[in-house]
Amino acid sequence: MDTRIVDRPAFRLVGHAARVPLIHHGVNPHIQRHITALAAEEHLRLKALNNTEPSGLLAVSDDLHPDCDEGSELTYLHGVAVSPDTPIPGGLDTIEVPAGIWVVIRTTGPCPRALQKTWAAAAAEWFPFNPWRLRPGPEIVAALEPTNDFGTAACELWLPVEPA
Template structure:
């Protein structure tokens, strides 16, 4: 898988001045465009589109400083329809416009070419199972929160506190299947990005086969709104881990995308990512199950 990812990176480098076809990158990597974007963002820490933009303007900056061609010629070479559009994009990355950079010898920002290498990770086995799950519903309270890869997510904490235990207690009896009890579910609002701070749709509630009772739906309108989402039948990869919150849960997501997907014949598909967290033993130790929608590769 790493070889195929690096072949895709070579393709980006050869065509960085033109429009990058994500479907072609996915074909090279032998996966879907959706999964390629998600995997790239997780491994690289920035969205694919942002990486391409930075690489394009890094190469353009080299030509600007070389002073062998006009700024308009450089702008056209790198896909900008006008000098003004090129100048805006250049300033967004480098902090100065191309004309100013050429005159003053300003300090510019370089985006190095990325390659993916095998490191000594994955020495700890990951517990997982594959589950075929029929259609179900997610019932709960929802909001938008930013992705936080490490440490406390203040937005989630504030939202959970605002819901309160009483409202969740009314939903809990509707939990009638795995994963049981109160769960959280996230779904990226931008499928191409899993970068720090990227927005995700966040829901706290239950997994159920039942429709939302009318009395809860009516009450929910006045109480932040009880959301109802039907999730189609599909294949789920379920990962289990125990440890201290929130790092253990965050590390599951990290390890799945950086280690498990590249090593197993599955790819991620659009859908909610569901986390169950239950107390385990004494203190703050928690037992986690992460449910991710997947499909076989190939």
Template sequence: MLERLNQAMDHIEDHLMGAIDVAELARIAMTSEYHFRRMFSALAGIPLSEYIRRRRLTLSGAEVLAGERTLLDVAVRYGYSSGEAFARAFRAVHGVGPGEARRTGAALHSQPRMSFRLIVEGSSSMRYRVVEKDGFRLVGRGTRVPLVHEGMNPAIVEFVRGIGMETLRLWEEHADGEPGGVLAAVSDHSAEDAEGTEIGYFHGVVSDTEVPRAPESLAVEPGTWAVFESSGEFPLAVQYLWRDVYTQWFPSNPYRSRPGPSLSRTRVSEDGTHADAEVWIPVERTGG
């Protein structure tokens, strides 16, 4: 998988001065466009579109400083429809406009070309199972929160605190399906979402009956799920589990992610330092 992903990275480099078709990148990597975006984001730490933008502005920055082409020629060469659009994008990445950069020889930011390799440490094993499930219903409460890639998400902490421990215990008593217990669900998180992007967040339990103080519901379609377990420091162990799924498990197994809500159940120790987590990711077989 990583070899094919690096071939897709070569394709990006070859087409930075033209159109880059994500469907073609997915074909080169022999996966779906949805999974390619998710895989890239997990491995690179930034969305695919942001990486391409930064690479284009890195190369165009070198041409701006070289002074061999007009600024408009450089803008058009890297896919910008006007000098104004190019200047806005240039300033967002480099902190200075292209004209000023050329006049002053300003130091610019650089996005290095990426390639990927798999490091096998062998220090721990990943516990997982694959589950086929009929459709089910989550009942609870939903909201929208800004995306946080690492560390606690204050908006989620505040939302869950607002539900209250008494209500959460009441919900858990009414949970009657798998995944069991009180769950967190992210229903519309795209691989292109940058830090701070608002995403849908739902807190609730699987149940076919009425649950007290749970005014909302989220329907989940039938399908295949990869279920992963982790124990360790909270919240890093949970977030690292998500990373390891995409960097270690997917490249080694005949599955790819598919659209659908991602689910997680986290049990935190009384002192808040340790957690046992279970993560459910919607997947489909690749046929490999």
């Protein structure tokens, strides 16, 4: 498992948010509709705002129910990370992220299946053998680059952690 630990200062996540039900397997149609409703120019505008890690367009899940029950609601934000002093244009939602430690897990494969498998592997193989546990905060997926035209991509899964 390709992982690294990152200690990040506070940052903000900005973009377009929606409340959606949690769906564990496959593509979440509510999230898919939310993203496809955004104009192509809006994706470019968001990318231009990005000035800190995690880089690129982000898929953010926040306000998750502690048990992550199927069908429970979460806040999904399609956006980017910016430094705390970055001016935010009107019409964008913001999630303030306090300073903290993150485990960053890199994966490559068909999306979203590769991410679901990576999360499952982290829960079963990484967390039990490392001195970290999840802490409150958003879960972030950074799409790094597509690797072909068949839905395969390199991604980073950013999970907020604290010492166990």
